[in-house]
Amino acid sequence: MALSFQHLTSTKQLTREDMDAILKVSLEMEKVRDSGSSELLKGKVLASLFYEPSTRTRMSFEAAMHRLGGSVITAEGIQFSSMYKGETIEDTIQMASQYVDIIVMRHPEQGSADKAAQVSGVPFINAGDGPGQHPTQGILDMVTISKERGTLDGISITMVGDLLYGRTVHSLSFLLGLYKDVTFTFVAPDALQMPEKVTSYLDEKGMKYSVTQELEDGLNSDVLYMTRIQKERFADSSQYEKLKDSYILEAAHVKDRDITVMHPLPRVNEISTDVDALPNAAYFRQANNGVIARMALLAMLLGEA
């Protein structure tokens, strides 16, 4: 299926039609993967360029490429020798475009993905540009909600933790805004609540949301999206001490409820391991959906699905 873009740098590029198509192809890709080996991207080469290490995201993209029969060349972290010789991102990407068929890049600087996409001679995917965008995380979260709940229209979701700085909850809110009648509950300390740029977008879309400091207020949703809350975000450490345990999810919170627990991972202690064995716990399945969603994106951007 065709997407409305050639390079993926931001969730803001996606229309509902794009998101629906990615969902559909992701489910097909799940079957492809489970049926054994595929040759859909045989002969295609992916450059996996991680200026900043992100083992999880990198491995997910590389597994996706291999699952479709493609090949991968990788550069990560301090291995970027040319960067240290003063080369611009634009030159690196123009060079890599000569080597491969598709490029995935993570870079610590916001805006670097747009610079790269502007000159790339092959499809380009942003795998995170610092505090900027990380669109495939939002997309895999959408695939997860859709698979776990059977729909996206009409669902209710609670987002917990650091909603001010959390890139993943912003992206996910944006993508859910493409659907109908989604209800949001934002659970966070006042100092870390959802920023105006997100709430004004939801207002514009006519979405309902409520704001609270109490985790308990959010346990009646279809989805509970946990994120990590970091001590260093608090100016007043006594506020941190007061709140920190409020946002640690335990089995008792969810075991008798029809609520799907998600987390972008890695977790530290914000979800107790006693939740892992519950059917509610979707965070490892979420990692699994990352692979099929990336298979879908790689194949679609290469014109092979």
Added chain:
Amino acid sequence: MALSFQHLTSTKQLTREDMDAILKVSLEMEKVRDSGSSELLKGKVLASLFYEPSTRTRMSFEAAMHRLGGSVITAEGIQFSSMYKGETIEDTIQMASQYVDIIVMRHPEQGSADKAAQVSGVPFINAGDGPGQHPTQGILDMVTISKERGTLDGISITMVGDLLYGRTVHSLSFLLGLYKDVTFTFVAPDALQMPEKVTSYLDEKGMKYSVTQELEDGLNSDVLYMTRIQKERFADSSQYEKLKDSYILEAAHVKDRDITVMHPLPRVNEISTDVDALPNAAYFRQANNGVIARMALLAMLLGEA
């Protein structure tokens, strides 16, 4: 062939039947490799997770996977970004289980392999957990002895160097203990002799062994297994000075003898390079056997051999 285990974390899991099966399949794998390309593991993906770098072991596993037509995703050393965000081994392995079909892990902490195997959703192989186990090294040593000497029952082996701390000689002794009438000669300074945990095991198995400080006492065996002896192991440096040259093997020691020289590599100077050209020198063939033994293990644990 079936193995008695799903995850390989320790040589202590192996029965004689397991070891015999691995030997048999390793020889088949040698033919597979020499005949060109194989598609036995086509479509399968290996995660090669080296929290601690070990270029040799990593490349051997990855070559084995490629030789069978499979794919590899790699993370090594400081690339483990999620580790630095406080993620547990258990979470990393549960995540990786969503991405791949089989996992190989090296980790600096003893016991980490058992933790990983406990939660892994796919077959798991320990590639060394600190001072703990490194079972595939022992297995490839067994394959080497079997290929070089035509048998394992009844062979005589001399082990030289740091027998107290040497993980490889302990594993190999254990595996040889599964066979019949193996005779051991342990050549080491008193302070670095084979520990009681190994000798008591051999006693239990009814194996004969002798203990000496002189390399010359061990040159009548079928196999001479050299290891490095490290200066820092000696409390008394004068004892080191006295002994260090005793354990440097030279061509003159073995050139007219029917003795197979092995070494786990890397060597520093404990085997003179003039030994390399002798037919006795099996240590580079040993590296070769590492690939076929790992091909066998990957294929068997994936149910494809």
Added chain:
Amino acid sequence: MALSFQHLTSTKQLTREDMDAILKVSLEMEKVRDSGSSELLKGKVLASLFYEPSTRTRMSFEAAMHRLGGSVITAEGIQFSSMYKGETIEDTIQMASQYVDIIVMRHPEQGSADKAAQVSGVPFINAGDGPGQHPTQGILDMVTISKERGTLDGISITMVGDLLYGRTVHSLSFLLGLYKDVTFTFVAPDALQMPEKVTSYLDEKGMKYSVTQELEDGLNSDVLYMTRIQKERFADSSQYEKLKDSYILEAAHVKDRDITVMHPLPRVNEISTDVDALPNAAYFRQANNGVIARMALLAMLLGEA
């Protein structure tokens, strides 16, 4: 086609027949790559050993291997754990020869490539040994000139920048010396002019060359080969200040001329980005030629082309 060598460590090994054969096979490889997937090197494994990081060169070789259906195992930079345990290059290469079918190595020490080639049991390619050789860069430059200009005999080339220390311009001069009636213009500050070892070689071959400090003197050639000039090479910084802007190429210099602009990359500022859009700008196509030239070398050394 057969080459006159089994291991490639220096441009000095190449005869004109070798170079012609590589050119011919490179053009075939371009077609192979553009036609989609190839299985020419299916089942073959490359060890890509970069003791010193060089992302560009490494990715180019790895892309070349994947384009031919082969597999790659990689070690780069600090990942070389065995090096730190005191292993010699010779032992590492003998070990790697047991794992793979062909080896590419970059190493910071001059002479390391010769040491490696001497013991390698499989074809070996030097990807740069410190201030020593980097033969595949020279070869891809030759492929580029041949493709851009339609011939190598009779061409005129201007080389600009640090000609004293520049490894690439030395290799390229040597290879051009295998052809007929090549004319050279060397543009550099006196302190960084082409060394006698190159000019005496050209004298021997009966090649014409002229020496100048002015970029403008070199704009009538078929090829303009730019390199970076480094401040730290100048004893007298006032000379650097005087010259530095003389060697920054801008669109105005070349836009109305039939001159091909090359650069080994990465560039810093010695070619203005306004040159990039001109048809003269061949430096990204040069990167592309690096892949097809390396495909040719891998296939030829493995006896498959």
